[in-house]
Amino acid sequence: MTGAVNIIPFFVVIPLAGAFLTALLAKKIKWLPDIIGSVTTLALLAISILSIFKVNAYGALVYSVGGWKLPIGIAMVLDGFSSFVLVTVNLIAFIVGIYAVNYMERFTSKWKFYTLFLLMLAGMNGVVITGDLFNLFVFLEIASVASYALVAFGTEKHELEAAFKYAAMSTVGSLFVLLGIAFLYSFTSTLNMADMARVLTQKGANNITVMVSVLFIMGFGLKAALVPFHAWLPDAHPSAPAPISAMLSGVLIKSLGIYALCRIIYNVIGITAPVASALLVLGTLSMVVGVFLAIGQWDLKRLLAYHSISQIGYVILGIALGTPLGIFGGLFHLFNHSVFKSLLFLNSGAVEYSTGTRDLKKMGGLMGKMPVTGGTNLVASMSIAGIPPFNGFWSKLIIIIAAVQAGKPWFAFWAVLASLLTLASFTKVMKYAFFGTLKEKWNKVKEVPVFMKVSMLALALICVIGGALLISGVNEGFLGSASNVLIEGTGYAKVILGSVK
Amino acid sequence: MGIYLLCLLLFCLGIYCVLRKRNIIKIIIGIIIAEYAVNLFFVLVAYRMNGRAPILSPDTTITNMVDPLPHALVLTAIVISLASTALLVAIAMRIYEKYGTFDITKIKELKG
Amino acid sequence: MSREHKKGMSLIVKTITRLTVGLILLYGIYIILHGHVSPGGGFAGGVIIALSFVHLMLAYGKETALRKVSRSAASFFESVGATLFLLIALLGFTGGYFFLNFLGKGEPFKLFSAGIIPLCNIAISLKVGAGLFAIFVALVVLNLDSEK
Structure with a gap:
C-alpha cells in the first residue's frame, strides 16, 4: 500500500x-531533446x-505532499477517473513524442x-492528479501558458493572430475559474x-x-471549447505544429476542460x-453547430478542429445524461476521440510535411503515393464517423442508447444526425485528398519518414481494437472504475477522507 | 457588501474592455484589470473584522488576524498572470512587427 | 566624453544608478535570505534582483547589462533554479514524503531555521530573477529588431 502511493x-x-x-x-546537443522527450513520455x-x-x-x-495530512496540506488523489484520464493523456503524449x-x-x-x-x-x-482546488488552477495555467506559446511556435502571421486570440480568451476563462474558487473558498473555508x-x-x-457552477461552466467550458465559447479553437488548433494540434x-481540451469540469x-x-440540463443543451449545441461549421471547410486542419468541437459535444452529452450507461459512453468516447482525432491531426501533419499544403482542393490521389498516411486516415475517418468495427461506433452507439433509455429521444436524434454529417464531411476529406486522380505536381511526393509512420500505425491499431475495451474483463478495470467515480457523485468526499487515517 | 460589489464592477469593466476595445494593447490592459479585480476580491474575502496582518514576531501575541491563506494564493495568481501577460505582450509585439498595426479589425486573416 | 557615455541616459541617471544598483541587489538578497522569518521570500527577492539588472539596462543601455549577465546565462540560471527546486522536493523522499521538510527545523526567528524553506527560497529566487530578466531582455531585443 505505501509503495503504491509513492x-x-x-x-x-x-x-x-x-x-x-x-x-x-x-x-x-542535437539528439538529446528527442531522447529526453521519448524517455520521459515512455516512463509516464x-x-x-x-x-x-x-x-x-x-x-x-491519496498522497499527502510534504507529509501534511489531508484537509491542511495539498493532497494528490489517484482514483479510477484520474487514472483513466492519465492513461489517455500519456498514451497520446508518447505517440506524439x-x-x-x-x-x-x-x-x-x-x-x-x-x-x-x-x-x-x-x-x-497535474490537473488530473491533484486533489486541491487551487493547485488545480495552478496546473491549469501551466498547461495553458505552455500551449499559448506552442500555438505561436512558428511565429508566422496566422499563428501569432491565432495565439493572441487563444491566449486572450483562455486567460479570461481562467479568471472565471479563479473567481469561482474565491467564492467557494469564502463559502467553505x-x-x-x-x-x-x-x-x-x-x-x-x-x-x-448555483453561481459557482455557472462560473465553472463558463471557465472550463471555454477551455473545453463548448459552443458559445468555441471561437478560439478553429484558429488555435490548426495554427500549431501538427504534433501539438x-x-x-x-x-488538452479534455484534461483541462472536461476532466476538471x-x-x-x-x-x-x-x-x-x-446544471445537468444546461450541460445537455451545451453538449448538443456543440455537437450540431460544430459539425455544421465543419462541413463547409476546405482547410484540412480547420475542418478537423471543428470536428473536435462536435465530438466534445458527444462527450458532454453522454456525461450530462447522468445515467451510468451515459457516463460510461461519454468517457469511452473521450478515450476514443483522443485516439482518432490525434491520428487525424498527425495525418494532416504528414500530408503537410510531404506536400506543403493543407488545402483540400489542391490535393488529390495521394493514396497511391502515401499508402500509410492514406490507410491510417481511412481508419480514423471511419472511426470518427462511426462505422461499425471501429471504436468510434461503439461509444456513439452507447451514448445514443443511453439517451433513449434516459427518456430523451430528441438528444439521440441530434446525435445520429451529427454522426451522419460527420460521415459526409469525412467522405469529402477522403475523396478530395486521398482518392481521385493524382495531380501532376504531386508526382514526386514521398511517404513520410519512419517514426511518423510508426506512430500513425500505432494509433490506427488502437482505433481498430478499441472496441475491445468493452469486453467484460477489461471493461470494469479501466472504464468501469472511471465511470463509478462520477456515478457516486459527492460520495467522493467519504471515499477520500475515509482512506486517510 | 458594497466593497465586494465594487470589486465585481471592476471585473466587469475589465471584461468590457476586453470585449469592446479594438487595440490589442488595450485588450491586454483589460485582461490585467480583470485579473486585479479577482485578486482584490480574493484578498477581501480574507478580511476579518479588526484583524491584523498575520506576521508572527518574537515579542507579540496575535489574538485576531486576517486569513493568511488567500494572500499566498493571490501571490501565486499574480505570478501566473505575470507569465501570461508577458507572453501576451510578446505576441502583441510580434503581431505589430508582422501586420504593422494594433487594430484587431485589420488583423483578420483567419476566417470561416 | 568617451564613447561609453553616449549610450543610455544622462550622466545624472548613470551616477545615481551606479550608487544605488548595488544596494538594490543587496536588498534583494536580504529579502531572500530572511524569507522564512519575515515577509518576503524567493519570489519578491528574485523580482528585486531582476529589477536591479533592469535598472542597469535602462540607464546604461543593453550592452552593459548583457555583459554582466548574458541571455544564455540568464536562461541557464533559470533552469538551474527550477532543477534545484525539484531536487529539494525530491530529497523529501529520504523522509518518506515528496516535499517533506526533512532538515531540522531549528529555533523560530533565527536565520538558520525552518529546514528546507530557505533553500527553496534561494532556488525560487534564481528562477524568478533570471526568468524575469530574460523576459525583459527578450522584449527589449524584439523591440529593437522591429525598429530597424
Whole structure:
C-alpha cells in the first residue's frame, strides 16, 4: 500500500524534470531533446498503466505532499477517473513524442519545443492528479501558458493572430475559474476538494453553489471549447505544429476542460437537475453547430478542429445524461476521440510535411503515393464517423442508447444526425485528398519518414481494437472504475477522507 | 457588501474592455484589470473584522488576524498572470512587427 | 566624453544608478535570505534582483547589462533554479514524503531555521530573477529588431 502511493507525485515530477533538463543540457546537443522527450513520455505511460492496476487493487489512493495530512496540506488523489484520464493523456503524449522526432526537424530550435511540450504535459497530468482546488488552477495555467506559446511556435502571421486570440480568451476563462474558487473558498473555508464536498453537502444547496457552477461552466467550458465559447479553437488548433494540434485537440481540451469540469461539478458541488440540463443543451449545441461549421471547410486542419468541437459535444452529452450507461459512453468516447482525432491531426501533419499544403482542393490521389498516411486516415475517418468495427461506433452507439433509455429521444436524434454529417464531411476529406486522380505536381511526393509512420500505425491499431475495451474483463478495470467515480457523485468526499487515517 | 460589489464592477469593466476595445494593447490592459479585480476580491474575502496582518514576531501575541491563506494564493495568481501577460505582450509585439498595426479589425486573416 | 557615455541616459541617471544598483541587489538578497522569518521570500527577492539588472539596462543601455549577465546565462540560471527546486522536493523522499521538510527545523526567528524553506527560497529566487530578466531582455531585443 505505501509503495503504491509513492508513484503519485512522479506524474508531475517526471515531465517537469524532463522539461528543465532539456532546457539546461540540450541546447547544443542535437539528439538529446528527442531522447529526453521519448524517455520521459515512455516512463509516464508506464506508470500511468501501472496506476490502473494499483487503483483496482487498493481503491482510491491519496498522497499527502510534504507529509501534511489531508484537509491542511495539498493532497494528490489517484482514483479510477484520474487514472483513466492519465492513461489517455500519456498514451497520446508518447505517440506524439515519437512522431515529433521526425516532424520537428524543419523547425530550428527543437529543445524549445520539447521544453514547452513537457511543461504542458506536466500541467495536464497535474490537473488530473491533484486533489486541491487551487493547485488545480495552478496546473491549469501551466498547461495553458505552455500551449499559448506552442500555438505561436512558428511565429508566422496566422499563428501569432491565432495565439493572441487563444491566449486572450483562455486567460479570461481562467479568471472565471479563479473567481469561482474565491467564492467557494469564502463559502467553505477549505481548498481540498474532498473536504469542500463534505462542507457543501452539510450546508445544502443554495444560491452560491448555483453561481459557482455557472462560473465553472463558463471557465472550463471555454477551455473545453463548448459552443458559445468555441471561437478560439478553429484558429488555435490548426495554427500549431501538427504534433501539438494532436495534443491540443486530443487531450488538452479534455484534461483541462472536461476532466476538471466533471470532477468539480459531479464530485465537489454535486450535480443538480438545472446544471445537468444546461450541460445537455451545451453538449448538443456543440455537437450540431460544430459539425455544421465543419462541413463547409476546405482547410484540412480547420475542418478537423471543428470536428473536435462536435465530438466534445458527444462527450458532454453522454456525461450530462447522468445515467451510468451515459457516463460510461461519454468517457469511452473521450478515450476514443483522443485516439482518432490525434491520428487525424498527425495525418494532416504528414500530408503537410510531404506536400506543403493543407488545402483540400489542391490535393488529390495521394493514396497511391502515401499508402500509410492514406490507410491510417481511412481508419480514423471511419472511426470518427462511426462505422461499425471501429471504436468510434461503439461509444456513439452507447451514448445514443443511453439517451433513449434516459427518456430523451430528441438528444439521440441530434446525435445520429451529427454522426451522419460527420460521415459526409469525412467522405469529402477522403475523396478530395486521398482518392481521385493524382495531380501532376504531386508526382514526386514521398511517404513520410519512419517514426511518423510508426506512430500513425500505432494509433490506427488502437482505433481498430478499441472496441475491445468493452469486453467484460477489461471493461470494469479501466472504464468501469472511471465511470463509478462520477456515478457516486459527492460520495467522493467519504471515499477520500475515509482512506486517510 | 458594497466593497465586494465594487470589486465585481471592476471585473466587469475589465471584461468590457476586453470585449469592446479594438487595440490589442488595450485588450491586454483589460485582461490585467480583470485579473486585479479577482485578486482584490480574493484578498477581501480574507478580511476579518479588526484583524491584523498575520506576521508572527518574537515579542507579540496575535489574538485576531486576517486569513493568511488567500494572500499566498493571490501571490501565486499574480505570478501566473505575470507569465501570461508577458507572453501576451510578446505576441502583441510580434503581431505589430508582422501586420504593422494594433487594430484587431485589420488583423483578420483567419476566417470561416 | 568617451564613447561609453553616449549610450543610455544622462550622466545624472548613470551616477545615481551606479550608487544605488548595488544596494538594490543587496536588498534583494536580504529579502531572500530572511524569507522564512519575515515577509518576503524567493519570489519578491528574485523580482528585486531582476529589477536591479533592469535598472542597469535602462540607464546604461543593453550592452552593459548583457555583459554582466548574458541571455544564455540568464536562461541557464533559470533552469538551474527550477532543477534545484525539484531536487529539494525530491530529497523529501529520504523522509518518506515528496516535499517533506526533512532538515531540522531549528529555533523560530533565527536565520538558520525552518529546514528546507530557505533553500527553496534561494532556488525560487534564481528562477524568478533570471526568468524575469530574460523576459525583459527578450522584449527589449524584439523591440529593437522591429525598429530597424
